[in-house]
Amino acid sequence: MNKPFSKEIVETLHKKLINEERDILARVRELKADDPFSNPxxxxxxxxxxxxxxxxxxxxxxxxxxxSLEKRLFQIQAAFKKIAEKKYGTCENCSKQILLARLQLVPEARYCIDCEKKFVK
Ligand SMILES: [Zn+2]
Incomplete structure (x- = not known):
């Protein structure tokens, strides 16, 4: 069993996720404003x-x-839930700890690299 991530690490990644969520929401708003169908x-x-x-x-x-942005948003929100439940950083499939390097790159990752490979064909 791996040692869980320190509070500081989780906090750093949490902040990253909050920033990402904000950027994605802004991008979705921009895209929707550009949509010709939203022109009255x-x-x-x-x-x-x-x-x-x-x-x-x-x-x-x-x-x-x-x-595709909303899918990411959904994953980010799932990550927030995992942080709240103190399960952040564990693979949802095999319950192993996800590598920190991977989370720093993809903080909303739900699976470890091995499981992700199995899912993405
Ligand atoms: Zn796994």
Whole structure:
């Protein structure tokens, strides 16, 4: 059984996660503001077909980015929960401790490297 991370380490990573969450939320807001579908003129604009296609493509690209950011957000929030439950840094699959170097790179990591490899095919 590994020694759990010190309070200081968890606090440092917690701060990192808070910053990341804030950045992602800001990015999602920016993307949504850029979405042609959120333009109030869009609905009645009677635009030419090519404009509609461009708007659709823009909307799809933005939506895909928002979805991937929201997935990360979800993982970050799961990490906050683990910190609160004092389980932060343990693999959700095998319960082994996740390497600190990995958490410093990906503080929201839920699995150790070995398990992550099994999941990502
Ligand atoms: Zn594992």
């Amino acid at each position: 003129d869009h609905v009645n604009d009677n635009a030419a077909i090519d404009t509609d296609v461009r708007e659709q493509t823009g909307h799809d690209t933005i939506e895909a980015q928002v979805i």
